[in-house]
Amino acid sequence: MGWASEELASIDLGDTRRNRRAIQLIERLAEHPTASIPGACNGWSETQAGYRFLGSETYDWLDILEPHRQCTQTRMAAHPVVLCLQDTTELDFNGQTIKRLGPLSYEAQRGMYLHPTYAVTPEREPLGVLDAWMWAREPKDAEGHRPGAPESLRWKEGYERVANLAGELPDTPLVYVADHEADMLELMVRARDLGTPADWLLRAKHNRALPGGEGKKLWGSVLESEPLGEVRFNLPPGRGRTARTVRQELYAQRVSLSDRRQGFLEVSSP
Template sequence: MERIRDHDTILAIQDTTELDFSPKPVRHARSENPRRQGMGPLSNPKARGLKVHTVLAASAQGVPLGVLDQKVWVREVKQGGNKEKRRRLVSEKESQRWLDCLSVSQRLVPNETRVITVGDREADIYQLFAMPRRPESEFLIRAAKNRYTKSNVFDESVIPLFEAIRQTAVLGEINLELQRTSRRKARSASLSVWVKTLWLQPPAYLESGKFEPIEVNVILATEEYPSVGEKAICWLLLTTLPVTSLESAVQCLEWYSYRWLIERYHYCLKSGCRIEELQLENGEKIKRALATYAIVTWRLLWLTYEARQNPERTVDGVLEPYEWQALYCRIHKTNIPSSEAPTLGECVRWIAKLGGFLGRKGDGDPGIKTLWRGLKQLHDITQMWLLLRE
């Protein structure tokens, strides 16, 4: 909350992941393979584990600021078909987590700070759009459903969303820098942009008269000529933010591109902290471990992205003096530390070097894996430094 207060705008990025604690194959005859208690089905019906929904706060420049909220639950065995599920109240579905987390974000973030809820297509929930929002609370969500829309609230005719946005003229073309993901390389994408204000109509299955049409700004960005071997970008975004120009549309697209941060967060939780390899016996103990790992994972992400945004800031307040002193001496092979604190950018590259980062001209910025390995080494080096300094 202290970090958030330093910003006029923050992104509250929501997403869900799964922690798979299915019994592992027994490698040795004497090995035990107990079935943990307090687990439920996952996307794979044969797997067992926990569902985790996280709200990660990030600055408008894409630096993770911390975890605003995190919900952990055990999924029940599915009953009934999709038609029966659709008719249930949203409060009876897992979808309710998106609404609950929006309430938490609005309650925790100071009223003078603009909070933008960012979500992927799973967040395309009409009841989420219809929720009461305090001033300076906005949403930026990728559309999944081809909802019925109107050009204005008094219009008699309705038209599907995907068709309605295509009926307007192209606003312009932009170049957007895309971060590397598990499905694509980091690259620059040339996007054609459409913008239109539409009114979303309530779905037919909702109680008539209880929900009103909702005014949203719609942004469509498509990549007409993707790089060879790359899948074309096609984002259809729904937002309550004002979109009156190409520049404001670009800002929304850039903020949506930061949604990838929460996927990196969940990746670190599993790959770096290796939470799915914990040998705890039941779900409640794993939840308590997750509370600690949530902080460790955020700090790793924050170091990575803060060093890229502000490499020249001093490392004071990020590392303890004895930590950067031990790091400085290990890297420079000396027992006399620097009299002045180094920069954050220098320290992060030194930590990454401990983790195997070579720092060659074409290597770019260090990644999360090498930083994770380097931080583990730095911890051991620091403990020895303190022992010897005593």
Template sequence: MDTENPELDELSAWLVDELHDVALGDKRLNRRLLTTGAQLAARPSGSINQACADWADTKAAYRLFANAKTTAEKIRAPHYRRTRERARGHQRLFAIQDTTYLNYTHHPATKGLGPIGTAPQKLSGLVMHTALLMSEEGLPLGLASQAIWARPPKRPRRGSEARRKLPLEAKESAKWLQALQQTRAVVPPEAQLITIGDRESDLFALFEQARTLETELLVRAAQNRSVCAPEVGRLWAVMGRQKVCGQLQVLVPARQGKPGRQALVTVRFAPVRLKAPRHLRKTMGDISLYAVLVQEEAPPPDSTPLCWLLLTTVPVHNFAEAVERIRWYGLRWQIEVYHKVLKSGCCVEKAQLAHVERLLPYLALLSIIAWRLFWMTLLARHAPEAPCTLVLAAHEWRALYAFHHRTQQVPARPPTVGQVVLWIAQLGGFLARKNDGPPGVTVLWRGWQRLSDIAAAWLAFHPS
């Protein structure tokens, strides 16, 4: 904790603990990062101007992000160490990788942005690729890797064959391999690490790197690769010939205005040996994997049938193991929720900073704050009876209790995580009706901002 600034510890206990060993090369800069981080964490949906207490704090925050010593890598480094600490004791961990795009087209004054989207859209912004580390129960333990960059303004046009022959390090797809290597360094060696990716991660080089690093993969297939002996053919045809081993109900998340639904799917699995692509055969050999085909045979009218072909390095010998691999892939949806927290809850696309070099450390800090909001949401579902001191400082839970119960008398024993998260969600508009499910991240980030004001008022009237 920061012994030179005890008020900072009181106002942002979790953030001080998360980033206490940050090393920006200047003690005053370190303290300013914690102060600014606390202010942004208190009002994650607000701008820098709204989060800061006054003009002096606002100027100090802008100077912080403009300082060459304040880099995204230095801000994320202590968070990676805390992630590793939270990962200890887990036998199995999942690193969910995904790419999202941050749109700053509406901030034309920001320098250093690059193209995103298709050429006719004329959008500008940044590319963000993140690996979110999760426990087997589905609790986000923190970021294990993150890279944010701007694409060059003009990229040379190449045909498919020319793109295929480019060295991997010259391709944007190298992000998957770099994130895998960084994640492996964060995760304790005794834990089984399984990296999960969508169709974009179906890269032969990624399978090869996983074999080199002795780690596991679970990705959704996009390429109809050649399968070697004993069963020769193309991957989709080979899997379609396999015997159905069972049926399963799978949740299809809501997307593009269509509500979520349950889908009845058939399951097939088989070991496969994939032939290396022609341009990689001199450097890479064939790879043995396990494939699981998940197909919806009778989808509802006007619905796209669910169809996943999963490839994994983890053995699949029976229906129960195939179902477990499908459940693992279902965790991939969580990183999309995390991106929603970052964009909608923390409103990072509204940030107005003069240059990308200033935007990058800001995004690194807000990515950690977004993780914390997401973690708190899921912790209430996974460990509702845990003490609320896991998520709130003493003055925060006391202020919340007093406000919720309309009393000045607070109990000596802290309430549970489940109780305080429900109260915070109610501050954000959650109705807590009998048939309502658990509160989601949207009402929580709204409620968190109100709690910050309530807790500050509590401190003003209870300075002891």
């Protein structure tokens, strides 16, 4: 029995043949992650069956993800702390004749966006994918506005899903971790209103003004405290930079932010 047979043992796509096809196709693609579907499959008949499977509208990607999500949750329960990481990536299909694609970073590009929640331990052991947002943007209108729901919702809803899961894992504290796009007061207020069932750690984007009317800002206030420690790591070379050793000091301080509704919101700022 292969790994996919074990991971997807509970898959239910309404037909045992579809279930077997899903497991086989996933194993083929995992064996050849950079190959095309014909390159990963064994022969033309298997390739055709793979395309039929992917083109079916009887089920969707969430049905395929569900057994893996269940296994991920089971693995999470065995750990004292789990980090739930969120970030967004572009799926670039520019130049391909695929329906219902949308703009990417540039309006002329075509593709989709994927925003998964990835569970890992603090020791960097991967546990699996919990859920994901996946969407195609609408083109901008004549006035430069993009119709549709605000894309920022993915961060707040991502926290809400982690918070819901925290209730099912009472012995495993969960930490929602997100990039600077998630530095939104709406997310912090939502976490507070839910009772903060999962901790959250956001990369700061805004040097927010602190209450008091003295011009005090978040980043300066945090840096006034004593450092908790230091980390060092090697930064690899990249576009316009050479490799170097980075030294970072760690700070933490509890501050109050105005939530514009009910006075102040207490947060810890690292």
